[in-house]
Amino acid sequence: xxxxxxxxxxxxxxxxxxxxxxxxxxxxxxxxxxxxxxxxxxxxxxxxxxxxxxxxxxxxxxxxxxxxxxxxxxxxxxxxxxxxxxxxxxxxxxxxxxxxxxxxxxxxxxxxxxxxxxxxxxxxxxxxxxxxxxxxxxxxxxxxxxxxxxxxxxxxxxxxxxxxxxxxxxxxxxxxxxxxxxxxxxxxxxxxxxxxxxxxxxxxxxxxxxxxxxxxxxxxxxxxxxxxxxxxxxxxxxxxxxxxxxxxxxxxxxxxxxxxxxxxxxxxxxxxxxxxxxxxxxxxxxxxxxxxxxxxxxxxxxxxxxxxxxxxxxxxxxxxxxxxxxxxxxxxxxxxxxxxxxxxxxxxxxxxxxxxxxxxxxxxxxxxxxxxxxxxxxxxxxxxxxxxxxxxxxxxxxxxxxxxxxxxxx
Numbered sequence: 174x175x176x177x178x179x180x181x182x183x184x185x186x187x188x189x190x191x192x193x194x195x196x197x198x199x200x201x202x203x204x205x206x207x208x209x210x211x212x213x214x215x216x217x218x219x220x221x222x223x224x225x226x227x228x229x230x231x232x233x234x235x236x237x238x239x240x241x242x243x244x245x246x247x248x249x250x251x252x253x254x255x256x257x258x259x260x261x262x263x264x265x266x267x268x269x270x271x272x273x274x275x276x277x278x279x280x281x282x283x284x285x286x287x288x289x290x291x292x293x294x295x296x297x298x299x300x301x302x303x304x305x306x307x308x309x310x311x312x313x314x315x316x317x318x319x320x321x322x323x324x325x326x327x328x329x330x331x332x333x334x335x336x337x338x339x340x341x342x343x344x345x346x347x348x349x350x351x352x353x354x355x356x357x358x359x360x361x362x363x364x365x366x367x368x369x370x371x372x373x374x375x376x377x378x379x380x381x382x383x384x385x386x387x388x389x390x391x392x393x394x395x396x397x398x399x400x401x402x403x404x405x406x407x408x409x410x411x412x413x414x415x416x417x418x419x420x421x422x423x424x425x426x427x428x429x430x431x432x433x434x435x436x437x438x439x440x441x442x443x444x445x446x447x448x449x450x451x452x453x454x455x456x457x458x459x460x461x462x463x464x465x466x467x468x469x470x471x472x473x474x475x476x477x478x479x480x481x482x483x484x485x486x487x488x489x490x491x492x493x494x495x496x497x498x499x500x501x502x503x504x505x506x507x508x509x510x511x512x513x514x515x516x517x518x519x520x521x522x523x524x525x526x527x528x529x530x531x532x533x534x535x536x537x538x539x540x541x542x543x544x545x546x547x548x549x550x551x552x553x554x555x556x557x558x559x560x561x562x563x564x565x566x567x568x569x570x571x572x573x574x575x576x577x578x579x580x581x582x583x
Contacts, residue, residue: 182347193579377522383420399415
């Protein structure tokens, strides 16, 4: 089957690219090994799809080449996707921090994208396994018996379980390694390797953090405790809830910082961001209340008891009445409350990670079109690329924006 464009991957980025290319009059074939379209859209946002963020800006994205995302994000904005929803009368609402969610189930987004692709004449081949990709590069017929400048276009040949496909443009939109149950595979990285395209270091992103079992044992029984915190690593910090789990820490603040955290390095956690604990403890110089009992006005008693017990073990500051601490001890307690330093042992891995950090090295791609500079006609879009958004709809916006950029060029 000959076509203008083959897109491998029917997630958010692939569908956006397909509908844009089809609307431009290109013949498009969309191929996916999965049985269903866009499974990640269906399960996102608690089933209501956090489809974008009103505050989207380049600073919300992580990449070894941080300016790469600017062009695509500027040309397809959250307002552009909102306009598409409004065209289909899909209701939505803003939640915290600019996050937009569907009023109905996320299936309405999938149905909208499917309908747009159908209207644009996109042919879909689901439950279709890729067996081989071959490529004939551009050739220029320049010689005594040829017309100067007569160029044969490159061709991509894709062998699948449902037949052979041929196109001049091949788009890889196969996503990363996160959430394997949705069908995630390393296929996109294998294609990059086949064509000599470099890949930056991969790691789970937006993922809960774990601690060595012996280190975490005192906190393991506090599963479910949630605290308003500021969690920091390097120059990055996030103020949101932190959740204690039986293996470590989760919650929005931890998911956010996990994409930046480096193995073996400590996290810095401000447990009481709205308080000046140095001043407050100084005001309690005559109090006979135990430190752990004093702290329960901010923390659950279970957490306060464990935290104070660990303070005794690691900082040699006993849990005793407030009037028994000297000035140095009060300052040290305050410092530990505002900068609790703990070193995770790792993450829970790709099975619970919302995204994959790293990917196709963007220095090998055009920021305007997502096309490989060394392999004309080959494009990479979405999560497979080394552009990773923060929590809150940013990764979907990158999918829409990168898919749009490629869809306008293929």
